[in-house]
Amino acid sequence: MTPPEATSAGPHLTEEESVLAALGEARPPALDEHLRTCAACRADLGQWASLVSTVRDGDVVEPVPLPPGAWEAVRREAGLPGPARPDLSVVAPARPAAPGRLRRWLPVAAALVVGAALGGGVVGALRDRPDAPLAASPAVASAQLAPVASTGRGRATVRDVDGHRELDVSVQGVSAPASGVLEVWLLDADGGLLAVGTLAGDQLSAPLPADVDLSRFATVDVSREPLDGNPGHSSDSVLRGKLAPGA
Amino acid sequence: MARSASPRTVLPVALRVVPTREDGDVPPRGPDALTGADDEALGRAFAAGDERAFAAAFERWAPLVHGLALRRLTDADAQDVVQAVFVGAWRSRERYDTDRALAGWLVGIARHRIADAVAAGHRTHELSSSAHDGGPPGAEPAVPDAADAAADRIVLLAELERLGEPQRTVLRLAFFDDLTHVQIAERTDLPVGTVKSHVRRSLRRLRDRLEGTT
Numbered sequence: 001m002t003p004p005e006a007t008s009a010g011p012h013l014t015e016e017e018s019v020l021a022a023l024g025e026a027r028p029p030a031l032d033e034h035l036r037t038c039a040a041c042r043a044d045l046g047q048w049a050s051l052v053s054t055v056r057d058g059d060v061v062e063p064v065p066l067p068p069g070a071w072e073a074v075r076r077e078a079g080l081p082g083p084a085r086p087d088l089s090v091v092a093p094a095r096p097a098a099p100g101r102l103r104r105w106l107p108v109a110a111a112l113v114v115g116a117a118l119g120g121g122v123v124g125a126l127r128d129r130p131d132a133p134l135a136a137s138p139a140v141a142s143a144q145l146a147p148v149a150s151t152g153r154g155r156a157t158v159r160d161v162d163g164h165r166e167l168d169v170s171v172q173g174v175s176a177p178a179s180g181v182l183e184v185w186l187l188d189a190d191g192g193l194l195a196v197g198t199l200a201g202d203q204l205s206a207p208l209p210a211d212v213d214l215s216r217f218a219t220v221d222v223s224r225e226p227l228d229g230n231p232g233h234s235s236d237s238v239l240r241g242k243l244a245p246g247a
Numbered sequence: 248m249a250r251s252a253s254p255r256t257v258l259p260v261a262l263r264v265v266p267t268r269e270d271g272d273v274p275p276r277g278p279d280a281l282t283g284a285d286d287e288a289l290g291r292a293f294a295a296g297d298e299r300a301f302a303a304a305f306e307r308w309a310p311l312v313h314g315l316a317l318r319r320l321t322d323a324d325a326q327d328v329v330q331a332v333f334v335g336a337w338r339s340r341e342r343y344d345t346d347r348a349l350a351g352w353l354v355g356i357a358r359h360r361i362a363d364a365v366a367a368g369h370r371t372h373e374l375s376s377s378a379h380d381g382g383p384p385g386a387e388p389a390v391p392d393a394a395d396a397a398a399d400r401i402v403l404l405a406e407l408e409r410l411g412e413p414q415r416t417v418l419r420l421a422f423f424d425d426l427t428h429v430q431i432a433e434r435t436d437l438p439v440g441t442v443k444s445h446v447r448r449s450l451r452r453l454r455d456r457l458e459g460t461t
Contacts, residue, residue: 016447023446025427051403051454055422058400063310064317066329071305077334080298 010034013041022048081230137161143220143241145171154239156184156220157247158208165208167196171222174238180226185233186217193221193233218243286408290349294340301337308350309333312357315398319365328360335360347456348405354398355460399457406456410449413437417445 010030013021021027022045035042137159145154152174159166169184176182182199184206194217197206208214222239289307292300312332316325336343336356343352407418413435420426420434428446432439 015451016443019447019450020428020443022450023421024425048450048454051399051450051457052422054396054399055403055407055453058403059397061311061314061318061397061401064314065310066313066326070309070326070329071302074305074309074330074333075302077330078301078337080301080337 009037012038013045018045018048021045022052024052081232137166139247140165141214141243141245142247143243145169145220145222145239145241147174148237148240150238152239154222154241156241156243158214158243164210165212167204167206167208167220169196169199169204169220169222171199171202171239174222174224177224177226177236180224182238183223183225183233185221185223186212186214187219187221188216189218192217195231195233198225214243286349286405287345290343290347291345293349294343294345296340301333304336304349304353305333308353311350311401312353315354315357315401316361316364318397319361320368324364324368328357328364331360332357346409347459348402348409350405351402351456351460354401354405358395358398358460402457402460403453406453407449410452414445414449417442418449421446 010033013031013034017027017031018041021031035045139157139159141158143156145152145156147153152172154169154171154174157168159168167184167186171182174182176199184196184199184204186194186196194212196208197204199222219240219242221233221237223234224236224238225234286307289300289303293304309329313325313329316328320328332353336353343349407415407422410418416435417431417437420431421428426434428442429439431437431446432442435442437445
């Protein structure tokens with residue numbers, strides 16, 4: 001509440017007058033006269049002056065670096081997937097890893113739910129089918145899969161089956177992690193990757209959509225994936241090979 | 248970037264695309280554009296749920312929040328506070344008003360977290376001191392004023408940077424060059440009345456924003 005005018009000399013300070021006074025500008029004697037008699041205006045000026053002095057003379061907080069792993073802890077706690085990037089050094093050694101580069105996952109996670117529900121059924125259905133029709137289809141491209149780090153081998157074949165393409169992958173000498181799967185990916189040369197599906201045992205047959213450009217996504221990659229809910233590549237590639245036309 | 252033909256347009260059952268690249272999702276300047284993005288762009292991306300913006304915000308301001316927390320807390324507690332601040336900020340990012348400085352908003356959250364941690368520390372202290380020698384509880388020096396002023400200053404400076412021009416320049420000259428409004432008018436070729444108005448409105452805005460964080 002402002003006191004009645006009768007008890008103070010002159011009109012109350014405008015906000016502009018108050019602000020300029022708080023910044024330390026010289027003020028006319030009439031303002032001083034009023035301030036002497038008006039507690040409300042003094043309080044108001046005091047608040048502005050406090051803000052000004054905080055900006056001008058306030059304590060400066062020195063940033064203190066956090067220990068390594070702090071961001072990882074925050075990321076995990078916030079439920080974000082890691083910056084899942086396979087090590088593409090075999091395929092594209094020139095690509096620099098951008099610091100702090102994360103990718104968007106939400107649509108992927110949604111697609112994964114559908115894919116997991118339907119894809120498992122498809123793989124199961126394919127396994128129940130006789131192999132003969134698939135094997136008889138002509139191979140349009142194939143790749144020998146070589147070990148990335150240690151051992152194992154495999155083969156990837158793309159076939160035309162009834163007008164669409166199927167990717168068949170078979171592996172030997174590699175194993176899924178204790179609680180996880182072997183997953184097949186198609187990689188392009190600059191970091192893009194398509195998840196094709198998970199191996200059932202040592203086999204996978206999965207349909208490829210017509211729009212997938214195999215001249216771009218030319219590298220078949222098999223990775224060990226923990227079942228941790230993270231749809232990204234674990235960076236733990238075990239086999240890799242480049243598709244070439246023909247069988 | 249030659250990524251126009253996104254394979255994401257087809258999602259067959261057994262094939263999903265990782266990662267997605269939506270148009271407009273990735274800034275045209277490249278994957279680490281946010282590292283150099285101005286605070287405003289970063290704040291908008293953060294509010295929109297861009298995880299890269301979250302990472303960039305952490306990189307940019309976690310050390311500051313850490314420094315603030317260390318004024319009142321031990322190393323371990325301060326690190327916990329930093330984590331709680333950023334996780335909490337991310338989870339409640341819908342509540343972040345992009346007109347405000349993200350740094351100021353984060354510091355506002357930090358203030359509360361630090362106060363909570365200090366209060367919890369006092370409780371622990373009271374328990375332990377009464378268990379041992381019955382020493383006076385709450386004997387630790389409580390210095391909220393200095394720490395609060397430091398937090399205030401971060402908010403105010405961040406909001407100062409969010410002022411448009413010429414308001415930002417006008418206010419900087421008033422604050423840091425100690426120029427009078429008449430001198431600022433001479434320096435900037437703005438009318439005296441305009442300068443006075445900018446100073447008043449800008450300071451009012453800073454004050455309102457500060458009050459919004461406490």
